[in-house]
Amino acid sequence: MVTRRGLLKGSAAATLAAGIGPLPWLVSPSSAMETVTSKSPVGISDDLANPMEIHSVNGRLKADFYMEATDYTLPSGPTKLRIFNASLPGPTLRLKPGDTLELAFENRMPPNKDARKPVVTNVPNRFNTTNVHYHGFHVSPRGNSDNVYLQIEPGQSFNYVVQLPVDHPAGNYWYHPHRHGSVSAQIASGAAGMAIITGTLDDVPEIADAIERVLVLQAPIAGIDGLLESEKPIWPLDAERDFLVNGQYRPKIYIREGEVQHWRILNAGDAQFIPLRADGLEMHLVGLDGNPLPMAQQTDEFTLAPGNRANLLIKAPKTGTYALKRPAFMQGKASLPEEHLADIIVVAADDPRIAPGIKFGKEIPTGELPKNEILTDINADEVTVKRKFVLGVKDVSGFFDNTEFTINGRGFDPRRDDVVAKLGAVEEWTLINTTPFPHPLHIHVNPFQVIDINGEPDTRKPWMDTIAVPAAGTVTFRTRFVDFTGRYVMHCHILPHEDTGMMINVNIEV
Numbered sequence: 001m002v003t004r005r006g007l008l009k010g011s012a013a014a015t016l017a018a019g020i021g022p023l024p025w026l027v028s029p030s031s032a033m034e035t036v037t038s039k040s041p042v043g044i045s046d047d048l049a050n051p052m053e054i055h056s057v058n059g060r061l062k063a064d065f066y067m068e069a070t071d072y073t074l075p076s077g078p079t080k081l082r083i084f085n086a087s088l089p090g091p092t093l094r095l096k097p098g099d100t101l102e103l104a105f106e107n108r109m110p111p112n113k114d115a116r117k118p119v120v121t122n123v124p125n126r127f128n129t130t131n132v133h134y135h136g137f138h139v140s141p142r143g144n145s146d147n148v149y150l151q152i153e154p155g156q157s158f159n160y161v162v163q164l165p166v167d168h169p170a171g172n173y174w175y176h177p178h179r180h181g182s183v184s185a186q187i188a189s190g191a192a193g194m195a196i197i198t199g200t201l202d203d204v205p206e207i208a209d210a211i212e213r214v215l216v217l218q219a220p221i222a223g224i225d226g227l228l229e230s231e232k233p234i235w236p237l238d239a240e241r242d243f244l245v246n247g248q249y250r251p252k253i254y255i256r257e258g259e260v261q262h263w264r265i266l267n268a269g270d271a272q273f274i275p276l277r278a279d280g281l282e283m284h285l286v287g288l289d290g291n292p293l294p295m296a297q298q299t300d301e302f303t304l305a306p307g308n309r310a311n312l313l314i315k316a317p318k319t320g321t322y323a324l325k326r327p328a329f330m331q332g333k334a335s336l337p338e339e340h341l342a343d344i345i346v347v348a349a350d351d352p353r354i355a356p357g358i359k360f361g362k363e364i365p366t367g368e369l370p371k372n373e374i375l376t377d378i379n380a381d382e383v384t385v386k387r388k389f390v391l392g393v394k395d396v397s398g399f400f401d402n403t404e405f406t407i408n409g410r411g412f413d414p415r416r417d418d419v420v421a422k423l424g425a426v427e428e429w430t431l432i433n434t435t436p437f438p439h440p441l442h443i444h445v446n447p448f449q450v451i452d453i454n455g456e457p458d459t460r461k462p463w464m465d466t467i468a469v470p471a472a473g474t475v476t477f478r479t480r481f482v483d484f485t486g487r488y489v490m491h492c493h494i495l496p497h498e499d500t501g502m503m504i505n506v507n508i509e510v
């Protein structure tokens with residue numbers, strides 16, 4: 001396994017790969033996974049490397065995972081991060097519909113400093129207690145599957161077995177910790193990785209012809225003396241951040257003149273939105289949260305809320321150096337600065353540094369894109385139940401910053417079922433934001449189809465699992481509760497809001 005501990009500029013793995021040509025896949029003795037080392041997809045030594053990947057073999061992906069306090073040098077200084085497999089970001093998991101994902105997970109963190117204190121729900125606590133959530137997966141929320149109620153204490157191990165249905169939608173998903181009370185500290189630390197379920201968009205000829213990049217965007221915060229032990233540095237929305245792409249600060253991304261590359265982009269940050277621009281290059285969105293859009297959509301700028309993913313085709317018209325940027329913007333009332341995320345270096349089509357045999361996509365698909373088959377449009381006459389959810393905030397003395405974030409006036413209570421719904425129900429939910437900040441709401445297990453935002457229909461009717469509800473605005477979506485009973489959650493993906501109460505339990509019964 002290649003660890004990427006402390007590698008900020010350049011990449012030893014990429015250098016190695018470029019020096020000796022494409023590496024063979026490494027097949028583990030159990031043949032229940034293959035690993036692909038972290039490397040540049042064009043074979044240039046100082047190009048941004050894709051994170052290492054773990055692939056399923058014969059329907060299984062069986063891997064060892066751990067969370068450990070890992071030394072890492074951020075641009076703002078050396079620190080210790082709570083991350084998976086000593087890797088920032090964690091390895092990319094690549095699966096097929098119908099596969100079984102088996103993670104033998106070990107919590108190698110030291111004991112919690114507050115282990116002897118009683119836990120107060122909705123006050124951040126026990127930053128070394130964890131679990132693993134499979135964000136966007138349509139799988140069982142029970143037992144050893146996508147069960148976010150698990151508390152894996154320091155020193156404990158847990159075996160996850162997550163069975164993907166054979167008709168699971170293809171797309172970009174991700175994994176991250178989801179133990180209420182420590183989610184924001186652990187994701188602000190960088191504990192996250194991409195999970196790709198192959199198919200659908202991958203079979204579009206123009207996309208299949210393009211080289212693929214995984215871009216995991218993270219904005220970790222350093223602890224003052226190592227590990228973060230307080231919510232305080234994470235809490236202000238405009239806290240200073242180190243913006244990293246695949247664990248690297250301002251990496252170089254190479255693309256050839258006339259080339260189209262397929263970028264799978266994830267905002268794995270804990271709090272800040274990321275509007276993205278690449279002025280001078282063409283950007284064509286083909287998928288949101290992994291699901292295909294009806295057609296490729298050219299754009300100068302699009303925004304990923306925390307938790308969102310995009311499939312982007314990026315085309316380089318002319319040689320030169322360009323910037324992948326987050327422009328300065330307002331997130332609610334917070335003014336967030338421009339961030340220069342990466343240099344995009346457009347080289348000549350025949351640049352000799354490009355490794356031989358690297359594919360060279362040149363076209364953007366012009367027709368209708370294929371759909372994930374089971375995600376058919378939900379029309380109004382199919383809806384069986386309508387519900388409303390009001391997003392708010394209230395003062396509670398003794399809570400962190402005296403604040404509790406609420407849904408329908410109440411903070412999260414692990415013992416309460418906020419929604420009880422029938423398996424097979426088709427529901428329309430309206431989210432009403434009464435606060436001056438946007439909240440990206442995420443629901444587990446079943447994705448939803450966005451119907452309107454602030455009352456304006458979204459004509460693309462995209463299928464997503466995380467949607468930003470605008471400040472003082474509304475979102476309406478429709479969803480089908482299919483295949484799985486059990487209890488899971490809907491919550492804000494600004495994770496300091498989740499840890500301080502903006503989450504509800506959804507219980508699906510037969």
Ligand SMILES: [Cu+2]
Pocket residue numbers: 438439440492493494497498502
């Ligand atoms: Cu929020």
